[in-house]
Amino acid sequence: MPQDVIIYEHANFQGRSRTFGLGTYRVFDSNEMNDMTSSIKVSKGLVAYVFGHADSGGGYGLSADFLEDCADLSQFNLNEMISYINVFNAENPSGHIWVRGRLVNGQFVPGHWERKRADGSLLPDSGVVVSPPIPPHELIQPTVTSGGTIAVPDSAVVKNHIQSFRQMRKRAHLDCKIPV
Numbered sequence: 267m268p269q270d271v272i273i274y275e276h277a278n279f280q281g282r283s284r285t286f287g288l289g290t291y292r293v294f295d296s297n298e299m300n301d302m303t304s305s306i307k308v309s310k311g312l313v314a315y316v317f318g319h320a321d322s323g324g325g326y327g328l329s330a331d332f333l334e335d336c337a338d339l340s341q342f343n344l345n346e347m348i349s350y351i352n353v354f355n356a357e358n359p360s361g362h363i364w365v366r367g368r369l370v371n372g373q374f375v376p377g378h379w380e381r382k383r384a385d386g387s388l389l390p391d392s393g394v395v396v397s398p399p400i401p402p403h404e405l406i407q408p409t410v411t412s413g414g415t416i417a418v419p420d421s422a423v424v425k426n427h428i429q430s431f432r433q434m435r436k437r438a439h440l441d442c443k444i445p446v
């Protein structure tokens with residue numbers, strides 16, 4: 267069984283494709299299929315954490331952690347925008363499992379590691395949930411100016427991110443399927 271993630275130019279796994287093993291990848295141009303992905307295949311047991319934008323600090327913008335194939339990313343408003351991909355195992359050697367990003371009481375909880383339960387049970391799978399737009403890394407890391415003052419993200423920028431998340435969430439569907 268291949269253990270990789272494949273991105274495709276068109277929906278339903280058609281067109282050009284590119285294969286990724288474990289690792290993090292910044293996608294730069296059309297040769298590397300930047301802003302071109304319309305569907306994605308994820309081998310069982312892997313996580314493909316994808317981001318709409320990338321900078322030197324990693325991925326940002328809209329993001330989602332796929333643990334399954336998705337034949338049409340447009341249903342998540344992630345069509346033709348992926349610029350950063352992190353591929354990793356959904357269970358790590360120390361017995362932690364990846365709990366995917368989900369909505370809890372209307373709040374987005376990003377994907378994270380949790381210790382596997384003793385009885386081996388998993389949280390019910392909530393399906394793919396797209397994150398609110400993550401600010402660029404320069405924005406979320408406060409910078410200290412030469413005068414010693416600390417510059418934090420402009421509140422208007424943060425407000426804008428929250429508004430676009432609310433609009434995006436209304437449009438999102440949760441019908442990508444776990445591979446069997």
Ligand SMILES: [Ca+2]
Nearest residue numbers: 318347348349
């Ligand atoms: Ca992009």
